Amino acid sequence: MSTFIQRYTRRERINHWVVAIAFVLAALSGLALFHPAFFFLVHLFGGGPWTRILHPFIGVVMFLFFIVMAALFWRFNHITAADRQWMKRIGDVMRNRDQGLPELGKYNAGQKYLFWILVVSVPVLLISGIVIWQPWFAPYFPVWLLRVAVVIHALAAWIMILGIVVHVYALFWVRGTMRAMTRGTVSDAWAKHHHRAWYREMTGK
Amino acid sequence: MALQSLDIKARSATTTPSPDARANGAIPVAKLIDISKCIGCKACQVACMQWNDLRDEVGNNVGVYDNPMDLTDQSWTVMRFSEVEVQQGKLEWLIRKDGCMHCADPGCLKACPAPGAIVQYSNGIVDFHEEHCIGCGYCLTGCPFNIPRISKKDSKAYKCTLCSDRVAVGMEPACVKTCPTGAIVFGSKVDMIHHAEGRIVDLKERGYSNASLYDPQGVGGTHVMYVLQHADQPELYANLPKDPTISPLVGLWTGIAKPLMSLGIGLAVFAGFFHFVTAGPKEVEEEEEETD
Numbered sequence: 001m002s003t004f005i006q007r008y009t010r011r012e013r014i015n016h017w018v019v020a021i022a023f024v025l026a027a028l029s030g031l032a033l034f035h036p037a038f039f040f041l042v043h044l045f046g047g048g049p050w051t052r053i054l055h056p057f058i059g060v061v062m063f064l065f066f067i068v069m070a071a072l073f074w075r076f077n078h079i080t081a082a083d084r085q086w087m088k089r090i091g092d093v094m095r096n097r098d099q100g101l102p103e104l105g106k107y108n109a110g111q112k113y114l115f116w117i118l119v120v121s122v123p124v125l126l127i128s129g130i131v132i133w134q135p136w137f138a139p140y141f142p143v144w145l146l147r148v149a150v151v152i153h154a155l156a157a158w159i160m161i162l163g164i165v166v167h168v169y170a171l172f173w174v175r176g177t178m179r180a181m182t183r184g185t186v187s188d189a190w191a192k193h194h195h196r197a198w199y200r201e202m203t204g205k
Numbered sequence: 206m207a208l209q210s211l212d213i214k215a216r217s218a219t220t221t222p223s224p225d226a227r228a229n230g231a232i233p234v235a236k237l238i239d240i241s242k243c244i245g246c247k248a249c250q251v252a253c254m255q256w257n258d259l260r261d262e263v264g265n266n267v268g269v270y271d272n273p274m275d276l277t278d279q280s281w282t283v284m285r286f287s288e289v290e291v292q293q294g295k296l297e298w299l300i301r302k303d304g305c306m307h308c309a310d311p312g313c314l315k316a317c318p319a320p321g322a323i324v325q326y327s328n329g330i331v332d333f334h335e336e337h338c339i340g341c342g343y344c345l346t347g348c349p350f351n352i353p354r355i356s357k358k359d360s361k362a363y364k365c366t367l368c369s370d371r372v373a374v375g376m377e378p379a380c381v382k383t384c385p386t387g388a389i390v391f392g393s394k395v396d397m398i399h400h401a402e403g404r405i406v407d408l409k410e411r412g413y414s415n416a417s418l419y420d421p422q423g424v425g426g427t428h429v430m431y432v433l434q435h436a437d438q439p440e441l442y443a444n445l446p447k448d449p450t451i452s453p454l455v456g457l458w459t460g461i462a463k464p465l466m467s468l469g470i471g472l473a474v475f476a477g478f479f480h481f482v483t484a485g486p487k488e489v490e491e492e493e494e495e496t497d
Contacts, residue, residue, distance in 0.1 A: 033318040033341060035467045036218040048319050048339035049360070094480070096487050134342040135360050147346045147454040154458075158466050162473050169477035174487045193489040 004185035005202050007106075015069045016181055022062035023164060029055040030157055056133045063126045070119055076106040077116065082197070083109035103196035110170065117163045121156040128153035210373045212327040217317035223324075230327035235394035236367060236378060238302050239404055239432040240442065241413070242388035245270060245284050245300040249380035249389060253282050256368060256379035276303065278356035278363040282380060285443035291435055301431070301442040302380070302389070305352045305365035307331045309425030312451035313362075315459055316347030322362075329394065329428035330369045335361040349424060349449035367428065397430060404432045423450035 008016070029051045032041035045051040082102040086093070087109045089101060107115070130137050131149035138146060171177050176190040191199040199205070212225040254260065261279035264272065270286040282304035289297050311331045314323040322337035323344065333344075333353070340360035344353045353362045368378035376382070377391040390400060401418045408416035417436030420426050431445070439445040450456075 033339075035463050036220050036318070036320060037467060039218060039318070039320055042339075048337070052339045052341050094484060096484055098487070132342065134340055135355055135357065138342050138345075139355070143345055143348075143351060144452075146342070147452050150343065150346055151454050151458055154463075154466075158470070161470055165470065165473045165477065169480075173477075173481060173484075176489055187489070189489045 002187045002189060004187055005191055005199070006184055007180040007186045007191075008184045010184065012069070012072055013181055013184055015065055015072070018065045019062055019069055022058050022065065023160075026055060026058045026062055027157070027161055027164075029058065030154075031161075034154060034157075052134070056129055059125060059129050063122055066118065066122045070115075070122075073115060077112045079109065079112055080105070083112060098193065103200075104194065104198065105201075106195055106198040108194065110166070114163050114167055117159060121160040121163075124156040125153060125160070128156065211330070211369065213324050214327045215311075215314060215325040216321045217314045217323040218320040225327055233329040233394040234367075234372060234391065234428060235329070235397040236307075236381060236389060236391045236429045237397040237401055237432065238429065239388045239390070239401075240299060240301055241404070241408055241416075241432060241434050242386045243284075243300045243302065244386055244388075245286060245298070246385060247272075247284055248383045248385055249302055250280065250282055250284065252379040252383035253365070254280075256371070257281065257366070276352060276354055276364075278354045278358070278361075281305070281363065281365040287441060287443050289441050291438070291441070297434075299434075299442050301445060303352075303443065305331065305367070305429065306350050306421075306424070307365075307367055307428035308349075309427065310451065312347030312349055312424070312455055313344035313353055313364075314347070315451060316343040316455045318343055326369065328372065330367045330372065331428075332366050332369045333362055333364060335359075335363065338362050347451060347455045349446060349451060365429075394426075394428065401430065401432050408432070408434055419445070421446075421449050423448050 025045075028041050029045050031038040032045070032048075032051050033039075033055070039048075042048045042051040045054055082104055085102045086104060090110075092098070093101065128149040131141050132138050132146055132153060141149075171181075174194070176187055180186045188199070188203075191202070212227050212230055213223040214225055214230075216223050259279045259281065261273050261277055264274065266272070267274065271283065273280050273283060276283055282302055285301045285303050287299045287301070289299055291297060307330055309329060311323070311325055313333075314325060314331060317323045318341060319337050319339045321334055322339070323331065323333055325331050338361040340355060340362070342355055342362070344362050345351075345355070353364045355362050368376070368380075371378060378389075381389045381391040390397065392400070398418065398420070405416045405418065413434040415437040416432065416434050419431035419433050419436060419439060431442075433439060433442065433445075435441055439447050
């Protein structure tokens, strides 16, 4: 009965999932070194030294694929007047009272803010991560810079993790969303309901 | 390495008590380095190498007496030579034996994310247990004295142990044993402070009116102390910090921000869960599309 429209190409889906898997591995290995409460996570990576060795390489993979993904999605993520209106009604959105929300393009304001958070935090993580990367790069930087970089790295990672927690939850909360990234399509009804302007653009209706 | 004869007061990245059940713990120890007595012979460097089985690379002479030029994973102590003129026309050669200060409030231990890789014994010695070290280099950021070094051989952090293995069996550190002028002495911290007081009186009589003990309180005091002729200007001694403290980027960060941030992540997950069980899923009804 229901028809579907293409939301993500095969290339976009592969790209997204490489970033997602790298993020999960980087987050778990990073948290392990962030606080003793998470140190047990080093066992997923073969112990403390292996966690320290692998974490930066995982991060570099995440960065490289993220850059491509960001380039692909960039033009859909400019904040518009409709987004600002939508944000004003975020309370209604949260309570599933979606009647009369403004018509949105491919992404809503929440998705766009996440995009920009990632666009800032991923390069910050890369740069600060290189500064503290033992044993390859850290010896070339002064101690005060290592101190600053450790804090910036953890802060950027924390913001990113919180953003992704919301991202993952939204996927679970908003039914019919998951298939956009697993199969590449969404139902007409989903597209009309959540991204009416994008739906019109795609279908000409 | 774990020493059964020494109780442990604190362990890195550990939030539960350390094994220190024994009744009286240990007497806090200290090494006192009297810079006014040091002749720069480097016997302490040799003794350290010998006892700890360390062999640094043979470097090149670059025109100064410092050799090796810096601490390394193989050189846990080095003599730092400073030529200064505190009074115009009166050259002084200040020779400071550099190495771990064994802070009562150790920044390295605070910064370390690997449980038990850095321990502080109840006698005050701060020791690295390299078998637990993961090689992240965070101890470098915690240290106000720039002491730990990551080995290029095994990517583990190394520094002076205050010869914890010798102290554990009632011997003094190797550098102390070998020092030919008695510039390095070792004993209980109380005794060392007392010994230093005598030396300071002597130095003051000889015209060093600013002579004093270097036992910086910013790091809770240290278990390696100096007698300085010019204690008002510790920077003269190869940039010995005047008031060393753990950087707030390490202290406040690991002490306060990190637990709060961890809590924040947990709360975000719970918020999602409770949002779901209250608001429920956002579903799109098929009929809805007929309305337009």
